[in-house]
Amino acid sequence: MKTGLVLEQLHRDENDLAQHLLRISERHKVDHEIYHLARDLAKWSRQHVREIAAIAGRYGQELDPEPKGENTLLEKIREKGSELAGRDAEAGLLLLRDLREAYIKACGVSADWELVAQAAQGIKHTDLLEVAERCHAQNLRQMKWANGKLKESATQILVS
Amino acid sequence: MGRIDRIAEPWGTRTPYGSGGTWPVRVDTHLAEGVDAESVDRWVQTASILHSNGDAMDIAVKDNRIVGVRGRAEDRVNHGRLGPKDLYGWQANASKDRLTRPLIREGGKLVETNWDTAMDRVVSRSKALLAEQGPSALGFYTTGQLFAEEYYTLGTIAHGGIGTNHVDGNTRLCTATAAEALKESFGCDGQPGSYTDVDHADVIALYGHNVAETQTVLWTRMLDRLAGPNPPAIICVDPRMTEVARAATVHLAPRPGTNVALMNAILHDIIANGWVDQDYIQAHTVGYQELEKEVAKYAPALVAEITGVPAEKIEEAARILGHAERLLSTVLQGFYQSNQGTAAAVQVNNINIIRGMLGRPGCGILQMNGQPTAENTRECGADGDLAAFRNWSNDAHIKDLARVWNVDPMSIPHYSPPTHLMQMMRYAEDGSIRMLWVSGTNPAVSLPELPRIRSILEQERLFLVVQDIFLTETAQLADVVLPAATWGEKTGTLTNVDRTVHLSEKAVDPPGEARPDLDIFIDYAHRMGLKDKDGQPLIKWDSPESAFEAWKECTRGRPCDYTGITYAKLRGGSGIQWPCNEENPNGTERIYADGKFWAHPEYCETYGRDLITGAPVDPTEYKALNPEGRAIIKAAEYVPPHELPSQEFPLQLITGRTLFHFHTRTKTARAPELQAAAPDVWVELSAHDAGTYGIAEGDLAEVATPRGSVQAKVRIGGIRDGVVFLPFHYGYWDTSGGHQPDGAGRAANELTITDWDAASKQPIFKTAAARISRVAAADGPAPAPTNTASAPSGDFPAGLLTRGLPSALVDEEVVPNGTGPAGGRGGSGTDDREASL
Structure with missing residues (x-):
């Protein structure tokens, strides 16, 4: 049974998404909605990491329930950097790059959750299916947020 | 007739009435010292622009000066009453420090100039920026205090002429959430309520709505119900001991930022006790199951910890709401300007929806407005949305708007949601908006984090145009200042929260060279040479009434249908509630009466957003969820505020x-x-x-x-x-x-x-x-x-x-029921007579 391997991959990918969202938040502090929302949405992924770890033991995986931490000193430096770069047009392109990356990572996580849900149905594990459905619903909202922000931000950055 | 100090007694004399009765008329008059009603040369019809209630009044004119005001007895909104801001505020028009000439910045200082020079500066900068960068360099930030004709003209110029997506009003600060909450629940802006619901309601619930101070005359109506037989129960949600809280049956004072948790707990109790209208839910809504699932997590005992409101108080409020027979819900800034504004306001809608309390006398929702003409800012497209509640992500709507304006659909920006004000400020900060035209508002005081706002507005590289009646804090930072006429000095229409349209007529000339905002916008359009696709001027109107006729055409068949209203019809009687058209020639007191909404995918104003992330809902997703255009029940989880008390800031x-x-x-x-x-x-x-x-x-x-x-x-x-x-x-x-x-x-x-x-x-x-x-x-x-x-x-x-002050004495004339003024017409007359049968 390879369910454990998929959960391990998903655990890594959710951690990665959470960290990327926190990084975006730090880098784009002057874009206030991105700063606040990326942090809020990172919390969802961090919670998913805990839930995956809690259930993965049954599938032979010892996963760290604690989401990967953020480097607070580095964060502060980035935030300061963001404030300084707040009036630099190049920061706009970096924002698009970061949102694109968030979107791609969220898509990857979405595919992972689909795999988990398929496996859970195959083995009739309703607990796992319940976790997958609940977390995947939030993941899809993260994905739509990144995509929506990308679209909304692109025109002004690219044409001005 | 009594004389009363309306500073000491802001709501004036009680005129009690019972449930289903007629609110008595009381005519409030305040005239300048030494002037009496007989010596007034003429009375000129208008409505208030110093708050959002839409109180109708007449301006007293003597020797071509404004010398006072008197409430209009025949109007459905106020039945003759006026609030303190109306009774005294008119004096500001004649202030010595009104702007009377255009100003331009020369050598770092603002100096007087003439209109040609000032407008040339604005036009030449606009043209240069359009050539260099395109429409994305220009932003327009307007207000909630101009008239419909002016907003429609500005929206047409910005969206149809310049082609910029950067248009917003300061309604963003006060009623953006009212609009969004209505769009989320009903697919479209437009209030499912009427002030006459106060006459019938057995429960009035006010959420973050200090009506006693923001709409004094509406509170007077409620006070008169409270003083009469079978008064309504009042539920008040407010962290302050407001006058509403003092009068309330239940007062809930939650910790700031926790409104969604509180609302979910109330909904939790209403649903758990089965105080819902299952037939209504089945027939007219989508999304109930998600709400049921979400609020199940919010037991009052748990929520008491989050909100600091005792569980038994939450339960008591839920019980009153759950047993209401005619429930009127109102919402304002305590919800809109707090954490999770839209999600909280939508939960208020949900209470009325799941209890089937819509579209009947006493059963309504008023997502209140903060400013007098905020509804017009929204409906005319000056808040960034497209005119007459057209949907920016529906190509058929864009095509239709392009037909009305006779422009190419591609020239109307609709590739993304309109740029909201806070994002416009960000673009001005990053240097990509290079000209900002502010009309009738004062961001240098009203926006959050003023040190940042000042640093943005002060930038050399930002060309700031300010159109106002005084040299405000914002005007002092401008490159060009355009002196405007105000209420009483120009003509136009305005619409209040319960969809009542009033005409406001010119009473006196504006001071000096000040001009109506409408004339300034039209002048700009012509100087810019803005044309339709046949090479004709884009703006084809030249006066308030011709602008109104153009606006009417734009609204034909849309929810805010004005086609049945004319200036002539608005003169003399009461204000009229939209939609007003061939089907409803006297206007429409209550919308959604038959459980039919404006939410059909082909008709709705928006497909909505995720209440937490703000991500726009995809059109196909909306069509799948709501193919028949029912009311949409949207659940939301509580998310704590982003800034919580700390040791340093407790x-x-x-x-x-x-x-x-x-x-x-x-x-x-x-x-x-x-x-x-x-x-x-x-x-x-x-x-x-x-x-x-x-x-x-x-x-x-x-x-x-x-x-x-x-x-x-x-x-x-x-x-x-x-x-x-x-x-x-x-x-x-x-x-x-x-x-x-x-x-x-x-x-x-x-x-x-x-x-x-x-x-x-x-x-x-x-x-x-x-x-x-x-x-x-x-x-x-x-x-x-x-x-x-x-x-x-x-x-x-x-x-x-x-x-x-000694000058604060106001005349109040209470007219006993049945002896009211003759010749009253329009919505309220009819409604009141029916109600008293």
Whole structure:
């Protein structure tokens, strides 16, 4: 049974998404909605990491329930950097790059959750299916947020 | 007839009436000293623009000067009554410091010039930026205080002529959430309520809505119900001891930022007890199951921990709401300007929806407006949305709008949601918006985190145009200042929250060279050479009435249908509620009466957004969810505020308003009676917190947040422990600082956080972490009114209670029912007669 391997991959990918969202938040502090929302949405992924770890033991995986931490000193430096770069047009392109990356990572996580849900149905594990459905619903909202922000931000950055 | 000090008694004389009865007429009149009604040369019809209630009145004119006002007895909104801001505020029109000539910046200073020179500057900069960068370089920021004709013209210029997506109104600060909440629940803006619902309701629930101060005449109507037989129960949600809270059956005072948790707990109880209308839910809604699932997690005992509201109080409120037979719900800034504004306001809609309490007398929702013409800003497209509630993500709507304007659909920007104000400020900060035209509003006082706002507006590289009637804080930073005419000096229509359209006629000439905003916008369009696709001028109208006729055509077949209204029909009688068309020639008192909504995928104004992330809902997703256009029940999880109290900032700051001032006081501070009633800023603190910090009534204190600090005298009052309140009205134009602090700060927005609701994009003014410390001992009580939410809680010298200047006496004529004025017509006359049968 390879369910454990998929959960391990998903655990890594959710951690990665959470960290990327926190990084975006730090880098784009002057874009206030991105700063606040990326942090809020990172919390969802961090919670998913805990839930995956809690259930993965049954599938032979010892996963760290604690989401990967953020480097607070580095964060502060980035935030300061963001404030300084707040009036630099190049920061706009970096924002698009970061949102694109968030979107791609969220898509990857979405595919992972689909795999988990398929496996859970195959083995009739309703607990796992319940976790997958609940977390995947939030993941899809993260994905739509990144995509929506990308679209909304692109025109002004690219044409001005 | 009685004479009464309406500063001391803002709501005037009681005229009690019972459920289903007719609200008696009481005509309020205030005239300048030495003028009596007989000596007035003429009375000119208008409605209030100093608050959002839409009170109809006549302006008294003598020797071509405004000399007073009188409420219109026959109007459905106010039945003759006026609020203090209307009774005294008209005096500001004649202030000596009105702008009378255009100003341009020369050598760093603003100097007087003529209209040609000023407009040439604006036009040449516009053209240069269009050539160099395109429409994305230009932004327009307007207000909630102009007329429909003016907004429609501005929206047409920006969207159809310039082609920029950067258009918004300061309605973003006050009613963006009202609009968004209606769009989320019903697919479209437009109030499913009427003021006459007050006459019938057995429960009135006010959520973050201090109606006693923001819409005094609407509160007067409620007070008269409370004083009559079978009064309604009142539910009040507010962290302050407002007049509404004092009159309430149940008062819930939640911790700032926790409204969604509170609403979910109320819904939890209503659903758990089965106080829902299953037939209505089955027939007319989608999404109920998700709500049921979500609110199941919010048991009152758990939510009591989050909100600080005792579980039994939550349960009591739910019981009253759950047993209501005719429920009127109203919402305002306590929800809109707080954490999760849209999600909280939508939960209010959900209560009325799942209880089937819509479209019948007494059953309605009023997602209130903060400003007099906010509804027009929204419907005319001056808030960024497309005119007449057209959907930017529906290609058929774009095509239709292009037909109305006779332009290419591609020239109307619709590739993304409209740029909301806070994003426009960000673009001005990053240098990609290079010209900002501000009309009728004062962002240098009203926006959050003022040090940041000033640094943006002061930039050399930003060309700032300000069109206003006084040299406001914002105008002082402008490159070009255009002097405008105001209420009483120009003609146009305005629409209030319950969809009542009023005509406001010109009574006197504007001072000096000041011009109506409509004329300024049209002049700009012509100088810019804006054309339709046949090479004809884009703006084909040249007067208020011809602009109104053009606007009517734009609304044909849309929810806000004005096609049945004419200036002639608005003259003489009562205001008329839209939709007004061939089917409903006298207007429409209640929408959604038959459980039919404007939410059909082909008709709706929007497909909605995720209430938490703000991500737009995809059209195909919406069609799948709601193919028949039912009401949409949207659930939302509680998300804590982004800035929570800490050791350094242990308190929570909320900002707000007082009865006696409007917005940034540009007019109300120039009316002596209003200014005297609330002359300077104050800060409110509970007695418990005052004890903790060793502060007494009237002491000077410093309030600080991570953004800055403000000094104000302390009023110890009935506010929730742990919360401090600052009124946001007080800026710097009447201080030595001019447009900024000279020493200690005074404007509440020095302190507020830059953060907004992801769905409505309304800034959050009511959730910031703060601290307070004593600066100096008192030399008297704080300059705060004593007869409003800022009433003192302890002993207070009787001689210092709020009362009016000698000139504050107002005539009140109560007309007993059945002897009302003859010749009244329009919506309310009909409704009241039916109701009294």
